[in-house]
Amino acid sequence: NAGVTQTPKFRVLKTGQSMTLLCAQDMNHEYMYWYRQDPGMGLRLIHYSVGEGTTAKGEVPDGYNVSRLKKQNFLLGLESAAPSQTSVYFCASSRGQATNEKLFFGSGTQLSVL
């Protein structure tokens, strides 16, 4: 099993450009998450989904949009990239609520916005 796969692994954008990060999981998990990791800040939740067709805001949702059209995929979009969005982005999935379930993480996408 591949687990959680993120594409691309690296990307450089200019301010104002748009892009979509793709997350795919093959574990039939209901829950999926997008976190960003910045030096000294730990992981912060951007958006998450508790099932196909659902999305919810996390701690730092501004400037991002998400979609969960298929259960196995969770897309993170940046409509107009800003330098403050330079970060490492991690997708994760879990079988159910974090109350009882562990998260499985992808290997990350390193994004630089110039």
Place this chain on the structure above:
Amino acid sequence: SQQGEEDPQALSIQEGENATMNCSYKTSINNLQWYRQNSGRGLVHLILIRSNEREKHSGRLRVTLDTSKKSSSLLITASRAADTASYFCATVRLNSGNTPLVFGKGTRLSVIA
């Protein structure tokens, strides 16, 4: 905002020594989880301890939970160079429904061979 805060921020030890990392949190929780992150990689789940548990073991890992002090500790015994990584605690607030895990900022562990 971070629910859990790890301490220390960084720890350097010799191979074979034990490493202890602490996590403090602010509100009552359902469970607490520990994750490891190797440099340039995603996080990997290590252990989950529920609020009604006080101690849990997994191989060389020992996790304790003190809900009265709102704190947890992760002990790695007989450390190896391969244990070099960042370690994060993550919590779920009690009665928070579908709220996802909230991660701390991590402890960076260096094990010197």
